Amino acid sequence: MIGVIAGRELRSSLVSPVLWILLGGAQVVLAWIFLQVVDDFTGLGADERVASLTVELALNLFGFTAVILMLTVPLMAMRMLSGEFRDGSFELVAAAPVRIGELVAGKFLALTILMTPLCLLPVINIALLAGSAELDPGQIAAATLGLWLVGVMFCAVGLYASSLSAQTGASVIAAFSILLVLSVIGRVETLGAHDLSLFGWLSWNEHLFWFLLGAVRLSDLAYLLGFTGLFLALTHRRLANRVLQ
């Protein structure tokens, strides 16, 4: 049943222009950043370079892709539940012999599959340098994994926000707000409370940073998977309560 729901979502998304516009737009922006990083790096002498090309690419290209994901995943997620509430098509699934868990899993699987090509764009760009520059494949793999896990967490947040309202615009703003709060919360430390490392731990970009440096840490995995599970559970709860409203 999860496959049936995910398959329908994928078919609907692939025939609508939103996904292709987002992918095309993201590639244009990333190609520009990629060229700028390579240009800056090659313009410096060997003694002027403070980091390797891999680190430069990982921090700039993958870091910016995470920001693009933060902007695009809520747009892809809004139609999954919020759009169906608005159009009345949710009644079809609600009256069908489908468990809410299967419904959430199917929607989440589809959203993750749709988001994955965006996560692969930096690697595809970097592949152009294969053979002509010395790169660290391990670090690039870790950065790609980190980016994908961050994207998966964004999907869970987007799906939860999508379950909050029948107004698609409101669900997108709710997702942006949650992701933005989880992004800037780490900066609380710069306000003076240096000992409150909890805020830093709550921030997703702090965890992505370690992946971009090539370190796959259990605490980072636990954070990303934990928050993904939390928001999926909240989505499940929200849909279960919907019949009461």
Place this chain on the structure above:
Amino acid sequence: MDTLARVTDLSRRFGARRALCSLDLELRQGEVVGLLGPNGAGKTTCLRLLSGTLAPSGGRVEILDIDLARHPVAAKRHLGYLPERPPLYPELRVDEYLRHCARLHRVPRADVADEVDRAKQRCGLDAVGRTLIAKLSKGFRQRLGIAQAILHRPKLLILDEPTEGLDPVQIREVRGLIRDLSRDCGIILSSHILSEVQAVCDRVLVLHQGRMLRSDRFDALGPTALWRVRLLGGDDSGACSGVERLERLACVEAAVALGEDRFRVILTEGAESADLARQMLTAGLDLCELGPERPDLERVFFDLIGAGGTP
């Protein structure tokens, strides 16, 4: 006959507002039950409760003896539901959509193609299988909504205003389809169109402000005692007025003039329109028209909701 659905003391509140109050209902195989009521009477709320898309505040719904609240997945296997707005995906083609619905209702993969063809054929969708749903007319969308509800051969079919937006020819086809489907399952449908309910239903439930005012089989409604009469030549037949001449008839309780040549006649208990016609002809009254004051259901409906009637 088998009981397909049993509803006991079903209630639903939205905040302080009571949308449905203490509804009891039993639906049997082959029966078509119509929910009738003005806008806001609680018809859609009742159907949403029966389909499991809304939880009741109190009471119980059993589908084939399966409690809908405790075992929703098992109970919903036997349900087909057409909501007020057909639940369609405009970006899909008709065939794609129906295949998806079949899989969603757990039709075995090997039977999907046959069931889709059968549903399309029954709903007159054969010619539009490859058409995008976004390009379908309102009538075809409604038919597609019905097709998704009958795909998996449900035992209980719930239709919320199934003929909404259809033209007269399509309305007649859908009524025929509903009668046809009722051979295999029980059907509950809602409508605020009196003639619609009278045309297709065996039984009617009149809802008003969330309460069930009456539940009757059509054959139990009884003949009307109110008739309209039009006499040829009007009310100028000598010394006696038309009202007086009508009231002299043995089967007439009372008569009221509605116009120069039109009268409303109340028959005595047990008398029928045939008696009235026969006695009028015998008395030398030139009968031009004879018809019921209002259709039976309409009379019952307006009497129940207290909205008064037309003159």
